[in-house]
Amino acid sequence: xPSRICCVTGLRLxxxxxxxxxxxxxxxxxxxxVTCARVALRVADEQxxxxxxxxxxxxxxxxxxxxxxxxxQRHAALKRFSQRLASAWMGCRLAGHPLEIGHDFQQQVLxxxxxxxxxxxxxxxxxxxxxxxxxxxxxxxxxxxGRLVGRPVYQTxxxxxxxxxLSRFLEPASGAGVSFRNRYPADYLAAHxxxxxxxxxxxxxxxxxxxxxxxxxxxxxGHPVLLTDWIARDGLKCLKxxxxxxxxxxxxxxxxxxxxxxxxxxCECLSADFNCTVQQPAYVNxxxxxxxxxxxxxxxxxxxxxxxxxxxxxxxxxxxHAVSARKPLFLDESAHDWRLVRLGRELGWTGVALKTCxxxxxxxxxxxxxxxxxxxxxxxxxxxxxLAQIPHVLLAAHxxxxxxxxxxxxxxxxxxxxxxAKVHSGLYQRRHGNVDLSTLRGPGFGYRLEEIxxxxxxxxxxxxx
Numbered sequence: 001x002p003s004r005i006c007c008v009t010g011l012r013l014x015x016x017x018x019x020x021x022x023x024x025x026x027x028x029x030x031x032x033x034v035t036c037a038r039v040a041l042r043v044a045d046e047q048x049x050x051x052x053x054x055x056x057x058x059x060x061x062x063x064x065x066x067x068x069x070x071x072x073q074r075h076a077a078l079k080r081f082s083q084r085l086a087s088a089w090m091g092c093r094l095a096g097h098p099l100e101i102g103h104d105f106q107q108q109v110l111x112x113x114x115x116x117x118x119x120x121x122x123x124x125x126x127x128x129x130x131x132x133x134x135x136x137x138x139x140x141x142x143x144x145x146g147r148l149v150g151r152p153v154y155q156t157x158x159x160x161x162x163x164x165x166l167s168r169f170l171e172p173a174s175g176a177g178v179s180f181r182n183r184y185p186a187d188y189l190a191a192h193x194x195x196x197x198x199x200x201x202x203x204x205x206x207x208x209x210x211x212x213x214x215x216x217x218x219x220x221x222g223h224p225v226l227l228t229d230w231i232a233r234d235g236l237k238c239l240k241x242x243x244x245x246x247x248x249x250x251x252x253x254x255x256x257x258x259x260x261x262x263x264x265x266x267c268e269c270l271s272a273d274f275n276c277t278v279q280q281p282a283y284v285n286x287x288x289x290x291x292x293x294x295x296x297x298x299x300x301x302x303x304x305x306x307x308x309x310x311x312x313x314x315x316x317x318x319x320x321h322a323v324s325a326r327k328p329l330f331l332d333e334s335a336h337d338w339r340l341v342r343l344g345r346e347l348g349w350t351g352v353a354l355k356t357c358x359x360x361x362x363x364x365x366x367x368x369x370x371x372x373x374x375x376x377x378x379x380x381x382x383x384x385x386x387l388a389q390i391p392h393v394l395l396a397a398h399x400x401x402x403x404x405x406x407x408x409x410x411x412x413x414x415x416x417x418x419x420x421a422k423v424h425s426g427l428y429q430r431r432h433g434n435v436d437l438s439t440l441r442g443p444g445f446g447y448r449l450e451e452i453x454x455x456x457x458x459x460x461x462x463x464x465x
Contacts (some may be wrong), residue, residue: 002162004046004095005045005141005145006044006046007043008092008464010040010464011086011089012039012461012462013037013038013136014037014459015038016037016038017033017035018058018385020032020034020412020413021219022204022207024204024412025204025205025206025242029062031060031061031412034059034061035075037136038054039054039056039137039139039140040054041089041137049148051144051145053139053444054139054143054447054449055135055138055387056136056139057135059078059079059082059132060383064078064126064128064129069122073122077125078129078132081117081125085134089137090464097156097163098141098156098360098361099157099162099361102361103361105138106134110131127336128333128336128358131357132357138362142156144444146444147444152442152444153360154193157185158186159184165180166184169365170338170369172372172373173342180368183368185368188368188371189367190398193398194397196436197401198405200403200404200405201411202242202411203227203240205243205254209227209228209257210226210227210261223410223414228261230411231261234430235431235432235433236265236267236433237266237268238271238403238404238433239258239267240272240306241255241272242275243273245274245283246277246278248283255295256291256294256298258270259295259301263301268301269301270302271302271305274305274307276311276333277308279309281309281320283308304327304330304378305328307353309334313334319347320347320349329348329350330378331344331349335353335358335366336358337362338365341366341370342369345373351375351376351402352366352367353379354367354378354395354399356391356395357388360391363395371399377400378406379399381406385413385416385417386417386420387420387447387449388409389407389427390440393407393435394446397437407430419452423439424439424440425439
């Protein structure tokens with residue numbers, strides 16, 4: 001029998017405040033700071049062995065909860081909900097492998113917690129926000145299990161450790177000729193993942209591209225400010241361009257300008273992120289068609305388009321086949337789980353952007369469903385600093401993406417990760433256009449936490465430790 005977690009015996013929840021060096025625009029809002037939730041979770045198995053695991057996720061208010069409520073109201077609510085999750089995990093009676101526990105928690109416990117929380121809130125917290133708050137607990141559970149059995153996390157996703165095959169969790173699309181019986185996550189993951197990945201740089205809507213864009217208010221902290229300088233310092237080859245989605249002329253000119261800079265600097269790829277603000281496929285089609293006609297080289301560099309349309313896919317079931325006929329079209333905010341990936345496939349989406357901030361469990365199951373049905377994958381950033389960066393890049397290395405991994409915490413708050421960078425320098429500094437995972441080793445996520453000299457604040461929740 002595989003080793004099974006039978007209980008959570010201790011938990012600590014920390015909130016770590018991080019200040020951005022430059023603003024990051026999310027659709028109509030702008031991020032200038034973020035709180036990272038870090039969790040230490042101790043578990044025991046049926047033989048009485050114990051292990052402690054760690055997980056961390058930025059509580060990115062503007063991304064997870066676009067709303068008329070003030071930033072502080074939403075920020076405080078995310079922290080309160082995280083504390084409720086901590087209590088729920090301490091009382092959790094689910095048992096098994098982390099994938100089994102994580103799946104059952106999201107199906108059985110999380111919806112009730114969110115409903116109870118929203119019943120007393122001035123505005124309902126979205127499911128995406130609940131998933132992000134859940135993510136550090138779920139990550140810590142997977143890390144703890146790896147440490148419990150003495151294996152890296154990605155070596156625990158086969159029949160040796162799981163009590164059930166994927167048919168317990170996933171249903172194939174009708175008529176797809178796919179079966180998940182006798183299939184395990186390991187069947188869809190890289191047995192020999194790369195030690196280096198192409199790094200995608202985020203070109204924010206407020207980022208200066210060239211000297212004429214400077215205002216004089218930029219930081220003077222030794223890090224680049226201009227896109228041209230970032231490309232030169234980090235050897236960048238892949239640029240993700242944030243667009244507005246409600247101002248076609250601006251979006252078009254932004255792609256043209258970034259494309260001109262990218263071609264001059266011998267970059268390889270671009271992507272376009274409309275951040276859920278587009279209402280009609282014709283908007284995207286017109287931008288793409290004009291780009292193909294007037295700047296075909298930039299159009300050819302465009303590897304994919306990311307989430308132009310509202311992220312509530314069930315409320316906005318837009319047929320997007322016309323867009324994906326022009327360029328690969330990737331779900332991001334909409335891809336909460338494999339069921340929504342299935343709906344997206346029916347509507348014409350051709351790829352999925354995975355994020356560990358929607359839980360490790362959800363990312364692994366969505367990756368398996370997508371790969372079984374021929375969808376392409378990317379792994380997108382939530383501007384992950386510190387420990388959050390490590391499971392993020394490991395996911396990209398193991399699922400096999402269309403091209404590398406987005407990683408931009410070094411753009412917006414590089415100082416936050418200095419303790420971790422002393423141990424894993426290749427993960428927090430992009431070199432020759434890549435990030436390097438070769439320093440990760442040992443059980444769990446290979447954090448090497450005992451070597452990282454970080455002083456944590458007082459826990460916001462502590463029990464059993």
